[in-house]
Amino acid sequence: MLRVSGVRQVYGGHVALALPAFAAGAGEHWLVLGASGSGKTTLLNLAAGLLRPSAGDIEVDAQSLGALQGNALDRWRGRTVGIVPQKLHLVASLSVLQNLILAPYLAGLPLDESRALDLLRNLSLTEKAKDKPHQLSHGQAQRVAIARAVMNRPKLLLADEPTSNLDDENCFRALELLKVQSRECGATLIVATHDQRAKQIFENRLAL
Amino acid sequence: MNLAQISFAYLRARPLATALNLLLLALGIATITLLLLATAQLEERMSRDARGIDLVAGAKGSPMQLVLSAVYHLDAPTGNIPLADAQALSRNPAVRKAIPLALGDSFRGHRIVGTNHDYPAHYGARLAAGRLWRDPMEAVLGAEVAASAGLAVGATFTGAHGLSDGGDMHEQEPFKVVGILAPGGTVLDRLVLTSVESVWEIHEHAGATERREITALLIQYATPLAAATMPRMVNASSALQAASPAYESARLFRMVGVGADVLRAFGLVLVLVAGLSVFIALLNALEDRRYDLAVMRMLGASRAKLMGLMLLEGAVLSVLGGLAGIALGHLCAEGLGMALKAAQQTAVTGWAWDPREPWLLALSLGVGVAAALLPAWRAYRADVAPVLAEG
Numbered sequence: 001m002l003r004v005s006g007v008r009q010v011y012g013g014h015v016a017l018a019l020p021a022f023a024a025g026a027g028e029h030w031l032v033l034g035a036s037g038s039g040k041t042t043l044l045n046l047a048a049g050l051l052r053p054s055a056g057d058i059e060v061d062a063q064s065l066g067a068l069q070g071n072a073l074d075r076w077r078g079r080t081v082g083i084v085p086q087k088l089h090l091v092a093s094l095s096v097l098q099n100l101i102l103a104p105y106l107a108g109l110p111l112d113e114s115r116a117l118d119l120l121r122n123l124s125l126t127e128k129a130k131d132k133p134h135q136l137s138h139g140q141a142q143r144v145a146i147a148r149a150v151m152n153r154p155k156l157l158l159a160d161e162p163t164s165n166l167d168d169e170n171c172f173r174a175l176e177l178l179k180v181q182s183r184e185c186g187a188t189l190i191v192a193t194h195d196q197r198a199k200q201i202f203e204n205r206l207a208l
Numbered sequence: 209m210n211l212a213q214i215s216f217a218y219l220r221a222r223p224l225a226t227a228l229n230l231l232l233l234a235l236g237i238a239t240i241t242l243l244l245l246a247t248a249q250l251e252e253r254m255s256r257d258a259r260g261i262d263l264v265a266g267a268k269g270s271p272m273q274l275v276l277s278a279v280y281h282l283d284a285p286t287g288n289i290p291l292a293d294a295q296a297l298s299r300n301p302a303v304r305k306a307i308p309l310a311l312g313d314s315f316r317g318h319r320i321v322g323t324n325h326d327y328p329a330h331y332g333a334r335l336a337a338g339r340l341w342r343d344p345m346e347a348v349l350g351a352e353v354a355a356s357a358g359l360a361v362g363a364t365f366t367g368a369h370g371l372s373d374g375g376d377m378h379e380q381e382p383f384k385v386v387g388i389l390a391p392g393g394t395v396l397d398r399l400v401l402t403s404v405e406s407v408w409e410i411h412e413h414a415g416a417t418e419r420r421e422i423t424a425l426l427i428q429y430a431t432p433l434a435a436a437t438m439p440r441m442v443n444a445s446s447a448l449q450a451a452s453p454a455y456e457s458a459r460l461f462r463m464v465g466v467g468a469d470v471l472r473a474f475g476l477v478l479v480l481v482a483g484l485s486v487f488i489a490l491l492n493a494l495e496d497r498r499y500d501l502a503v504m505r506m507l508g509a510s511r512a513k514l515m516g517l518m519l520l521e522g523a524v525l526s527v528l529g530g531l532a533g534i535a536l537g538h539l540c541a542e543g544l545g546m547a548l549k550a551a552q553q554t555a556v557t558g559w560a561w562d563p564r565e566p567w568l569l570a571l572s573l574g575v576g577v578a579a580a581l582l583p584a585w586r587a588y589r590a591d592v593a594p595v596l597a598e599g
Contacts, residue, residue: 034445035569040599045593046597048506049507050592050593061553070511071512072508072511074505074508074509074510074511075508075510077506078507078508078509079508083506085503085506087499087596087598088598089499089500089502089503089504089506089596091500091503091504092221092500093218093220093221093500094214094217098209098217100503101209101270101558102209102214102507103507103508105210106504106508106509106513107210107506108508111209148507152508185376189352199365202468
């Protein structure tokens with residue numbers, strides 16, 4: 001499903017990052033562990049096609065990302081990859097529901113409002129549908145970000161430090177939610193974190 | 209969901225900035241709209257009033273004053289001319305039509321014009337009620353006069369000496385209303401028409417038993433060649449001067465036009481300042497929004513789509529501002545028209561469109577889109593991954 005081979009990032013003439021070869025199968029849940037600066041976020045950005053490797057190749061669902069350019073790459077990302085960024089980045093001027101609808105709209109997919117409402121119900125956010133993101137608690141905002149990431153039923157779900165600033169209870173709840181949602185759309189889940197607590201519930205781990 | 213909805217959501221999220229930008233754009237466009245409407249309608253109205261009148265013959269003085277007083281009934285007359293001279297001029301073979309005008313009295317600020325039936329016929333006036341005058345002291349009211357005085361056919365009224373309100377009343381010589389003209393959008397709307405004899409009768413009874421005189425003669429040439437010879441011929445005679453309405457009103461518009469040009473330039477400056485303001489607003493918005501734009505790319509939006517979003521926002525803002533400005537301009541024109549109507553001046557209305565108005569909308573749109581270009585280009589160029597990582 002996700003295959004990373006020989007990837008190097010070169011900044012200013014020297015190798016800043018060399019990722020180990022790594023492959024994650026379809027539907028697998030992986031934890032990428034490492035201190036900050038170890039390249040976890042870079043790995044996620046590379047897998048999403050948001051960054052280009054200086055050398056090496058990345059394949060997602062048998063598609064080599066090096067072969068995709070410009071609009072085609074954006075379009076591919078919108079339809080194939082769901083991303084929960086560390087800073088969530090919900091769109092402040094849109095309502096919670098509109099934030100979810102934004103995902104299929106920008107990916108050029110049919111605007112499935114009933115899926116958005118289903119997701120909000122599953123995440124107990126129904127009554128927040130018309131609210132703006134600033135009216136949400138951090139936990140609620142994170143659930144909205146996860147819902148947005150799975151709106152288009154991605155094949156690859158990427159989450160960057162989803163447990164930072166969360167207490168134990170919420171930490172496990174967030175990770176569980178990611179697992180449940182990725183299972184629901186049959187997506188491969190990659191969680192990048194430095195949070196050692198996460199180790200307990202992931203069997204596949206990659207240390208950077 | 210579409211780009212327009214997202215643009216609107218962003219504009220709504222910054223109500224103060226959006227309102228200020230709209231206001232700035234609207235003020236600029238409104239200034240230009242008002243100028244377009246006012247000058248176009250004034251010019252239209254003045255050319256309609258002067259249509260078919262090639263020359264005005266009257267007493268010596270300022271030619272512009274003669275045209276303003278005899279054609280547009282705005283200024284005081286230059287004086288009177290002997291009837292005999294006017295009749296001699298009327299018989300000239302180069303003259304097709306010569307309409308005598310005898311001025312001197314008014315009714316509630318509306319001029320009482322002694323003339324013949326050629327005068328209403330010249331403007332193609334139709335009667336709304338009654339008939340034209342036959343005997344002395346019969347009068348026909350223009351539509352505005354009848355409406356403002358509330359007089360109907362059969363009513364009587366007395367004229368006042370002089371052209372403005374407040375002169376001595378000619379109490380012994382009441383006029384009888386025999387007809388009311390339908391509104392025609394010409395100078396006739398503001399006039400009281402009667403026979404030249406009525407005017408003479410009033411003033412002879414008032415004690416002024418001078419030689420018979422009229423105030424001016426409106427002349428239409430029988431041949432275009434007359435334009436070359438007739439003015440010189442009239443001016444050479446000792447008592448008369450000739451003035452061309454076309455020439456004098458063009459001269460007037462050249463003088464007034466400088467002021468209109470200054471105002472137009474002022475309106476344009478307002479529009480450009482508004483454009484600058486939209487530019488700054490969008491640039492700031494872009495700064496606030498780099499995360500949103502990065503997230504949109506993350507969700508699969510192409511660079512072109514984000515660029516379109518920024519351009520659309522500039523366009524939405526400028527079209528709304530332009531529409532508001534045009535509406536405001538029409539409102540101001542109507543207000544100006546009402547103020548002028550109270551002063552019994554040539555009317556301006558906001559309920560008329562100028563064919564150049566779509567261009568104003570285009571100007572507004574152009575300014576808005578131009579202001580959005582740089583922000584749009586920056587949105588196009590922005591790199592996603594580093595932006596997502598900060599925050």
